[in-house]
Amino acid sequence: MVRVYALAVLYKGVNSATVLKAAYDLQSFSFFQRSSVQEFMTFISKTVVERTQPASRQSVKEGEYMLQVYVRADNLAGVLISDQEYPNRVAHTLITKFLDEFAAKVPPNNWPTANETTIDFPVLPQYLAKYQNPKEADALTKIQNDLDETKIILHDTIKAVLERGEKLDDLVEKSDSLTMHSKAFYKTARKTNSCCNF
Amino acid sequence: MEEDKFALVEKIIKDVHNVLSKIADLYAFDVVPMDINFQNKSPVLHLENCLGLESWCVKHVYMYCYSELMDKYSPKFKRKSKKISNIDSDRLIRLLNVTILLNPEINSLWNKRRDLVLGLLLDKTVELHFIRLVLSRKPKCNEAFVYRRWLLETIFQEENYERNSIEHLINDELIICDLASDKSPNNYHSWNHRIWLLNKVKTISTYYDPNALYIKEYNSSEKWTSKHVSDFSCFHYHQYCIKNLYNLCNDSWKSLEKTLNINFRKNLVRVLASNFPKDVTIQASEENLLGYSEENLMNLLLSYSNKICNCIVNYVPMCKKIEILFHALVLNNELICFYKYHETLWYHRRFILHEIISIMYEHFGLVRYNGALVKKNCKICNFDDMRQKQAKIGRYDTNHIYSSVLFNVILSHEKQIIEERQKDGDPNADRHEKYLKFVEGFNNVM
Known part of the structure; x- marks a missing residue:
């Protein structure tokens, strides 16, 4: 399956990251899970951005999902959540592209204080729909192929991104941004993943 | 305490039954994770045509329904007194609905439904809707697909079947298969069901020209495979579709080229x-x-x-075969170069x-x-x-x-x-x- 679930622009502040704009495609999840899945995707995006050095790219694999993150030197960050088949190269070029556009549209001095409601950047949902087919994006990746020298660091699980001594379970438990419902959802997902799945 | 619990379970069964009475509009069922019942509300959720059940009650409801089914309706004890009365059947259907939604992998329960359908106590169209709900939660449930095929067989055997209702049935099946395949990658059962359907259409082709369907299916499976590059179940179906094209007549061949625009x-x-x-x-x-x-x-x-x-x-047919296969080969080249390292391709x-x-x-x-x-x-x-x-x-x-x-x-x-x-x-x-x-x-x- 080739599918993009979410695109997000974040700002990496001193202690924590804030979401500036995000778009989600959660059609493939069951109706009752969607709100939890969305909360969770936002939570993970923030967590990973906070743990990524400025001016670097990472690809994090977790189960059947893949999270691509790029934090620019000026602390603007982009996240793309897809499944494993979505080509990394295409994903990172797409992130570069929408971050450039975002930076051109929204002045940098607004970034630290802004939030999702105050920012006017309506193109993310369009991109999300258009680049469900990575071949669409390929035309643009060919140009960028040799432009970008930043190496993509690949991680096989989210554990590798977390700092020493940190556990995802604890982070989820402590988080204020997740509702009770989402925490219960996370626990159940944990349990079902651990048993055999054909 | 125990009595309270039974009363609650009875209420849940009733609530589920009420929601299911509008089954034609429902399109999904799911168990919603919820550790404790802290709001003291009914655990049966009915939102935007989806039916949900909160997870804390699942264990109690399932145990209650399952044991009643096995104690009272199991064939073990009353093999002779087979006749199910109307009141009985209503109770039986309610219990079966809840139990199967929660655990659809029990064939005995599906067999009970078969009995009811044969006794005209369950409506076939409603049953098709019910299976759809089951598959929305467990898209890989083989028992559900088998029961579905059994139902369709009986429907196809009814003689007064009109052409457009068959078309309608076939379309519905294709949609169900799409949904199930989309929900769970490598869904052998849904693709297998699709092959069964096409083979079935071949045998009733007095009402229905299968060539148009073959072309449509080839086209959609080609699109599907190019987006699901590590799903061999859908590739297998695509191969089946390729073979179906071998014997197309000239007119169908032209419409194939037109549909694919190549x-x-x-x-x-x-x-x-x-x-x-x-x-x-x-x-x-x-x-x-x-x-x-x-x-x-x-x-x-x-x-x-x-x-x-x-x-x-x-x-002529030999040349066509080679043309189709070379087309497939060229597509495969593109996919292999674009999505690297995929064994399935x-x-x-x-x-x-x-x-x-x-x-x-x-x-x-x-x-x-x-x-x-x-x-x-x-x-x-x-x-x-x-x-x-x-x-x-x-x-x-x-x-x-x-x-x-x-x-x-x-x-x-x-x-x-x-x-x-x-x-x-x-x-x-x-x-x-x-x-x-x-x-x-x-x-x-x-």
Whole structure:
């Protein structure tokens, strides 16, 4: 399956990251899970951005999902959540592209204080729909192929991104941004993943 | 305390039953994770045409319904008193609904439903909706698919079936399969169900022309495979669709090209022209080849036939087969280069090549038997060539295959892609080379 679930622009502040704009495609999840899945995707995006050095790219694999993150030197960050088949190269070029556009549209001095409601950047949902087919994006990746020298660091699980001594379970438990419902959802997902799945 | 719990469970069963009475509008069922009942509300959720059940109550409800079903309705005790009364059946249906939604992998329960359908106590259309709900939560539930096929069989057997209701049924099935395949990757059961459906349509084709369906299915499976590059179940279905196209009549062929918006002949000729062996005396350009008739083109590609029988060879279907397979090969090239390192794509490539090669063997009147090529007797005209010595003829024939233009085109095409992918470090390329050498038996020509 080739599918993009979410695109997000974040700002990496001193202690924590804030979401500036995000778009989600959660059609493939069951109706009752969607709100939890969305909360969770936002939570993970923030967590990973906070743990990524400025001016670097990472690809994090977790189960059947893949999270691509790029934090620019000026602390603007982009996240793309897809499944494993979505080509990394295409994903990172797409992130570069929408971050450039975002930076051109929204002045940098607004970034630290802004939030999702105050920012006017309506193109993310369009991109999300258009680049469900990575071949669409390929035309643009060919140009960028040799432009970008930043190496993509690949991680096989989210554990590798977390700092020493940190556990995802604890982070989820402590988080204020997740509702009770989402925490219960996370626990159940944990349990079902651990048993055999054909 | 215990009594309270029973009363609660009874209420849940009733609530679920009420929601299910509007089953035609419902499209999904799910268990919603919720550790404790802290709001003291009914755990049955009905939102935007979805039915949900909070997880804290699942254990109690399931145990209660399951034990009542097994105690009161199990055939073990009353094999003789079989007749289910109306009041009984209403209770039975309520219990079955809840239990099956929660755990659809119990065949005894589905069999109970079969009994009820046969006794006209359950409506078949409603049942189809119910299975859809079950599949929305467990898209890989084989029991549900089996029951669905059983229902459809009985529906198809009803004689007064009109043409457009059959079309409607078929469309619904295709939608269900799409949903189930989308929800869970490598869903063998849903693709298998789809193949069953198409085979079924073949047998009732007095009402229905299957060719249009084949074209539609080929088109959609081609799109699906190009977006699900590691799902072999859908590739297998795609291969089934390719085989369905082999025997299309001329009109259907035209509508196929129109639907896909491609010219098969042009595609074939392009591949041929760019891979022609250098030492061939007939140097044909792309434009020249387009002017060839099917027979001339096949004669150029396979030049020689040593079938020693009197059957007349029809080159048109053969040419079509090769056109379809080359189209598939070109698509596969694109996918392999774009989505790197996907084993499934290489397996699909094996299928395509195997098909092309079997067309060649067929043409030369050979068959692969225990790894060696032997002569095949023509079954149609029963020509007796047993008098000739097989070993000698075998070697003679393989030389003809390996020197034919088609074979050389394929070989150069494969070598090219293997080399290109090896440079990129794709381990599947080496495997593909080995496959061609040792499974298809090209080790002395590669």
